[in-house]
Amino acid sequence: MKADILPPLAATVHVKPSGWRFGLRLWLPLFLLWLLLLPLVVLALPFLFIAALVFGIRFWSTIRAVLALLAAFRGTRVEVMDPNSRVFVNLH
């Protein structure tokens, strides 16, 4: 699988709530989340397929578009800072 079609595999999160002397620096392994979700998605696929037929949605195109959307989140970075607190999220 090419790297640019993989969903974010990890997230770096820095949080320093107001009033805390030190913040939290977290590295979240998102790939574990995808691994946990994978069996559920596989189980749901037949139902989604039927729903797509009923509502006239192109099933495989939709699956591809949703995967592309997930993959596109890689590289997203959000940082909000004020004098007392800070939140930083980076999706790798």
Add this chain to the structure above:
Amino acid sequence: MNDNRRQILDMLAQGKLTADEAERLITALERGGAGATAMSETDKVKYLRVLVDTVDPLEGPTKVNVRVPMRLLRAGVRLTGVIPTRAREEVNAALRKEGIEFDINNVTPQNLEELIEQLRDLSVDVDNEHTKVRVFCE
């Protein structure tokens, strides 16, 4: 004169390209891209950046720094391509009801690429006493 430039000028002379298109292609060529007809990956706009600096007299300064991959925009547009026709009509009707004359059928990957290409040199700066907003592509 290299082959690519001559080819562009030939196409312009034959009327296959407009002057604007030829200019854009030559500019792309001068930027040192891999090809004149297709923009190279490194030339593509990769991120939309939004920077906000506010200074609240009571709470102090706040900074927001957001980097959104352009791929997200492209993927979103691809997702609109799978919306069923009936739903598209409903979306268009809802937009019209709100006074927005916009046809969602016109949101295509080709149109988006043109838009992103135009965004390349765009930078929006909004300044007022307490807030500074900057939106640009990189």
